[in-house]
Amino acid sequence: MTLSGGNPALLPQLDELIRLLHARGMQVALETQGSRWQEWFRAIDDLTISPKPPSSGMNTDWNRLDEIMNKLSGRAEGLCLKVVIFDEADLDYALTVHRRYPGVPLVLQVGNDDVGTSDAAGLIVKLLRRYEWLVERVAASEAFRQVRVLPQLHTLLWGNKRGV
Numbered sequence: 001m002t003l004s005g006g007n008p009a010l011l012p013q014l015d016e017l018i019r020l021l022h023a024r025g026m027q028v029a030l031e032t033q034g035s036r037w038q039e040w041f042r043a044i045d046d047l048t049i050s051p052k053p054p055s056s057g058m059n060t061d062w063n064r065l066d067e068i069m070n071k072l073s074g075r076a077e078g079l080c081l082k083v084v085i086f087d088e089a090d091l092d093y094a095l096t097v098h099r100r101y102p103g104v105p106l107v108l109q110v111g112n113d114d115v116g117t118s119d120a121a122g123l124i125v126k127l128l129r130r131y132e133w134l135v136e137r138v139a140a141s142e143a144f145r146q147v148r149v150l151p152q153l154h155t156l157l158w159g160n161k162r163g164v
Contacts, residue, residue, distance in 0.1 A: 004031040015040035031082070034065045041072065048107075050082040051097060053090035055111070060093075062100075069101055080105040084152075085134055086113055095143055106147045110134050112155045120159035127155060 001021050008014060009032040018040055021028050029046035041047055049072075051065055052058040072079055081104050083094040090111075098106045110130040117123050131151050138144040 001026050002029040002031070007033050007035065009033075009036045009038050009041075012038060014038070015043070018043050034068050035061060036064075037068050037071060041068075044078070046078050047072070047075075048080050048082050050084065053083055053085065053093040055086040055090050066100075069104070080107055082107040082109065084109050084111040086111040091134075091137060094147075095141075098143065098147065108134060108138060108144075108147055108149045109152050112152065112160070115160050117160060123159050124156055127151070 003014065003017075008030055014030075015038070018028050022043070027045040028043070029048070030041075030044045031048040031050055034049040034051045049065075049068065051060050081097055081101060083090065083097055083106070085091055085094060085108050091108075094106065094108055110127060110133075112123070112127060114123055114126060128151075131149075135149050138147055138149050
């Protein structure tokens, strides 16, 4: 079961849901922007911390993110960082994140900057071009040798469809 969308770390009661899912033999994955610590993070099987890059208009509270990453530092697996990339500034930000937390796997994904279009085929072409750009930028960088570049599959599959 994957919990994402908005910022699920704002919901302190998720600890009960996580306990129930585990009791049913399910693994739990969660993606959060890393702006709020929850003690139940320790129970998440696959935790992705995805701080917001400059294109989001948000400012990263590095002290808070450092605190969260320090609390998670004992995890040998099941933890990664993810940055969604829209432009060069975001790519520079991702490099800062990667250097700040060198022992944590980093995933980069191309962001969808055309959330209003209903042209699914055109969106796919645009996203694949941006994905190619990102792959080429990462491949050309020595600093990103240990970074994974992945597409946002939900956008390729469903475009801007809501509720999927």
